[in-house]
Amino acid sequence: MDYSVKELKNILGSDPDELVGVVSELGEKNFRAKQLFGWLSKGVTDFDQMNNIPKSFREKLKERYCIDIPSVIYDQQSRTDGTRKCLFEFRDGSRVESVFMKYSYGNSICISSQVGCRMGCSFCASTRKGLDRSLTAGEIFAQVLAMRNLTGEDINHIVIMGIGEPFDNYENVSKFLQLIHQPEGYNLSYRNITVSTCGLIPGIQRFGNEFPQVNLAVSLHAPNQEIRQKSMPVSRKYGYDELMNACREYTKKTGRRITFEYALIDGLNDSRENALELARHLHGWQTHVNLIPLNKVEGTGYETSHRKSVRRFKETLEEKHIAVTVRRTLGADIDAACGQLRLR
């Protein structure tokens, strides 16, 4: 066996307990784990930046571990709204995109949970080439840290709505949520995080039990099974009524309001009848509907709803007392809008 090329293990993504294991294995005192965790959560890219850790210990760490903060392959800035889309590359060459956005309430990042996606929604660019692999908790975290290093700005809101289906990578997403929430680290409130799913019911159930304070968004995009099936293959496994029941259960259990994302596609799901049918499902239930005029992806055959249809859809829901907003599209000039990631 050749020992000259040693695999370095990514230390980013280790939780405080695992770090206690790391330091004790290297013959160091337990309190070093806390220091290590603090530094890693700050986004250091090199062990030598950890200036309260003795050099001898840093050398031992370097022999075995790396800190996989991805490099920036490209960094596009919107001319209109301060949105910034980055293509990041991890050590194994895997690439994902993350999007930085400025809102009145603070800075937000949209991060990816997988390299590609296997859910197959026909309007979305991110799923076109299928799934390469899931990201580790450390790699999910690293997107936030890399973006903070790049922009020099605080990031206090996170949406897991980039490339990938978070509940198809539940374990790693779950570990990431716990890591970024640690008071001794990044210390982000669960309330400032949103996870978006295409409707994997077992994930929704588990998430409701384990992370009731994290916001949940469900990509619905249809008022019934027939229409949903046309664009979202996942609905063949988890049907419409079953999904709505799971969502109602979630609300009952957590007391939290679900956001339903609804991409408006011309002639497919944007009629007044479609809005009325959706309103019937949501009647008497505390929810929020987020309408997203479809961002066009070449070759899908789908067109964005006309302005008038968007307005009609919104007004119909309002007439039925359903809470609804139309999502402001950020970063469309750099293909950073929903469904446009992994386009090129």
Ligand code: SAH
């Ligand atoms: N897999 C997760 C999260 C990633 S997608 C999910 O499905 O929720 C983030 C959101 O963008 C989802 O609501 C998705 O359905 C939506 N989306 C995908 N393609 C889009 C497009 N072309 N226009 C508008 N929204 C799109």
